[in-house]
Amino acid sequence: MTSSEQTDSPICAIRFATKSxxxxxVQLIKELADYEKLSHEVVVDEMTLRETLFHQRQVAEVLIAEYQGLPVGFALFFHNYSxxxxxxGLYLEDLFVKPHLRGLGIGKHLLTYLAKIALERGCGRxxxxxxxxxxxxxxxxxxxxAQPxxxxxxxxxxxxxxxxLTKQ
Known part of the structure; x- marks a missing residue:
């Protein structure tokens, strides 16, 4: 799946995030942090996120889930190595669906899309x-x-x- 592709299902549409x-x-990350009771740890801002996700050295990618035309969730992931x-491999840093829409299959659709990306990129896990x-x-x-x-x-x-550690 390339960053310009989008997939639609009866459940939701999944697309790669863009700079816009x-x-x-950032809003979805803050909602996730609220849900996880970790809001006090969120320091990210738009400028920092834009630089790490959408500049020359892209270190992570984001999928956006849309339900009835509105963004309702995301998956942020990056490559690792076994x-x-x-x-x-692909490491899923965050998967989040707005709480009132859970149970509709949006999270499963995000993860299924991510699994397809992993296989297309030759990932082992x-x-x-x-x-x-x-x-x-x-x-x-x-x-x-999945196995714990x-x-x-x-x-x-x-x-x-x-x-x-750098001073040792």
Whole structure:
């Protein structure tokens, strides 16, 4: 699927985001953060997002889901790499559908579209993370055949810890 392609289904339309969607993407990120009770961690603004998504060194991509002509969700993803498979993969950073429209199949349609992108790009896997308390998201992924990676623990360096590491 190229960035200019769009897919329509009886459920919703999926398209790649463009630079003009930057404000919408920031709004959806903030709605996701509200849902996840993490609003205090959101520092992204339109300028930063525009530079990372739509400039020469694009580090992530975004799909927009539209229902009845209105944007109602998004999937933000980027490439990673599996040394064991010797292939690229796609990492789903965020998948969000507005709460009042959940259960209609919009999230499944976004993920199905993303799976097609992964296969077309020769990726060996599609993965992401779910908050431990988000039972509906966990059930969603389990119902699609995803397997939890319970043997793995995510470690993160950010802010001052990241800066401190560079001084060692």
């Amino acid at each position: 969607d930057t404000g919408l993407i 040394t064991f498979l010797g292939k690229p 599609l993965e992401g993370s779910v908050l431990d308390w988000n039972k509906s998201a966990i059930d969603f992924y389990l119902n699609l055949g 990676m319970s043997d793995w623990t995510v470690f993160r360096l950010t802010g001052q810890a990241l800066i401190n």
